Amino acid sequence: MSHVMNTYARLPVAFVRGEGVWLWDESGKKYLDALAGIAVNTLGYAHPRLVRALNERIASGIIHTSNLFAIPAQEAAADRIAEITGLDEVFFCNSGCEANEAAIKIARYYGHKRGVERPEIIVFEKAFHGRTLATLSATGSRKVQAGFEPLVSGFVRVPLNDLDAVRAVAEHNKNVVAVMIEPIQGEGGINVARMEYLRGLKEVCDRHEWLFISDEVQCGVGRTGQWFVYQHAGISPDVVPLAKGLGGGVAVGACVAGNRAKGVFSPGKHGSTFGGNPLACTAVVTTIDTMKDERLLENAAKVGRAIRDGITQGLAGERGFVEVRGLGMMLGVELDRPCGDIVGMALDAGLVLNVTSENVIRLVPPLVMSVAEAGQLVDILVRVVKSFLARPALAAAKAG
Numbered sequence: 001m002s003h004v005m006n007t008y009a010r011l012p013v014a015f016v017r018g019e020g021v022w023l024w025d026e027s028g029k030k031y032l033d034a035l036a037g038i039a040v041n042t043l044g045y046a047h048p049r050l051v052r053a054l055n056e057r058i059a060s061g062i063i064h065t066s067n068l069f070a071i072p073a074q075e076a077a078a079d080r081i082a083e084i085t086g087l088d089e090v091f092f093c094n095s096g097c098e099a100n101e102a103a104i105k106i107a108r109y110y111g112h113k114r115g116v117e118r119p120e121i122i123v124f125e126k127a128f129h130g131r132t133l134a135t136l137s138a139t140g141s142r143k144v145q146a147g148f149e150p151l152v153s154g155f156v157r158v159p160l161n162d163l164d165a166v167r168a169v170a171e172h173n174k175n176v177v178a179v180m181i182e183p184i185q186g187e188g189g190i191n192v193a194r195m196e197y198l199r200g201l202k203e204v205c206d207r208h209e210w211l212f213i214s215d216e217v218q219c220g221v222g223r224t225g226q227w228f229v230y231q232h233a234g235i236s237p238d239v240v241p242l243a244k245g246l247g248g249g250v251a252v253g254a255c256v257a258g259n260r261a262k263g264v265f266s267p268g269k270h271g272s273t274f275g276g277n278p279l280a281c282t283a284v285v286t287t288i289d290t291m292k293d294e295r296l297l298e299n300a301a302k303v304g305r306a307i308r309d310g311i312t313q314g315l316a317g318e319r320g321f322v323e324v325r326g327l328g329m330m331l332g333v334e335l336d337r338p339c340g341d342i343v344g345m346a347l348d349a350g351l352v353l354n355v356t357s358e359n360v361i362r363l364v365p366p367l368v369m370s371v372a373e374a375g376q377l378v379d380i381l382v383r384v385v386k387s388f389l390a391r392p393a394l395a396a397a398k399a400g
């Protein structure tokens with residue numbers, strides 16, 4: 001019996017080696033990776049620059065000191081993040097939920113400073129913000145919340161892409177101090193906020209002096225072809241929680257603040273023992289610098305388009321295929337039926353991906369993927385989806 005707590009339904013595959021966008025399991029079988037450890041392994045596997053930087057960091061003997069002291073690597077990482085976000089201040093933590101916890105605390109503190117005693121935050125249906133109690137409460141999925149009540153209060157939920165719903169809340173609820181939005185919902189099925197909606201939402205926030213929190217934990221850090229999704233909309237948010245792709249595979253989270261959220265916190269208001277340690281911050285600096293030098297944003301846009309076009313053409317007219325959506329290298333392929341079985345079928349065919357929201361195949365490959373490799377991804381995926389859709393409904397129902 002495994003002593004690992006039973007929180008994940010794991011597939012019986014263990015990857016033991018990786019290079020670029022390729023993975024190998026214990027038996028030596030090779031896989032093309034379209035998942036990147038869930039949008040984490042930005043630079044793929046064994047990127048020489050990241051390997052060298054991390055090795056040097058470890059060999060220096062200093063992988064952790066404490067936030068009680070100055071940490072040059074943390075200063076360098078904060079400089080990089082300030083530059084690419086266009087914001088001012090970075091709080092470092094270790095994961096996405098912690099980055100969102102920091103954002104929620106900033107919003108509440110901002111509210112209290114403005115005399116709002118019970119500050120509330122507008123959140124969205126189908127959003128995912130994490131598994132800690134506050135972020136779970138902000139998440140728009142009853143499945144994830146069930147059994148963990150009482151939830152944290154102070155969240156008001158509205159549908160995505162409906163500005164009138166937000167305006168209606170603004171009219172009668174004077175406790176609102178912030179809006180927290182995932183501009184592309186990852187876990188919720190790759191649902192993209194319309195750019196004019198994001199701009200309209202920003203206007204409502206400005207009018208009421210609410211904080212605009214853009215949860216870019218999954219969609220941020222270059223994946224969509226811009227550093228951040230809000231840049232596609234041409235707006236500047238107040239708070240941006242980051243994590244997944246930020247450290248190229250090393251665990252790190254960051255809550256970035258600027259505009260109205262600048263200077264909200266002072267010493268003692270928030271903290272993290274491991275947050276911003278030299279190992280994680282070396283990973284951040286190296287990941288961002290490498291992305292710039294290798295022009296990975298352009299690559300994400302180009303390769304993402306190739307994948308999207310390839311799948312759209314390959315599955316055109318196929319009964320059961322609904323659409324491909326997303327931005328850059330954050331794509332969802334929606335089918336008209338639950339398709340969890342595709343994960344195992346793809347693995348058999350040498351492709352790593354996952355399924356979210358029951359019927360959406362999620363593709364979030366490493367950003368170093370080439371157009372040729374994207375072609376291989378499309379070939380395998382189209383073949384697997386066709387054979388999945390060709391299965392008799394009865395067999396599909398039994399297996400499902």
Ligand SMILES: *Cc1c(COP(=O)(O)O)cnc(C)c1O
Pocket residue numbers: 094095096097098100128129130131182186187215216217218219243244
């Ligand atoms: C994954 C994710 C989180 C939670 O990140 P963890 O590192 O798992 O805590 C929060 N928000 C979004 C948008 C995510 O995709």
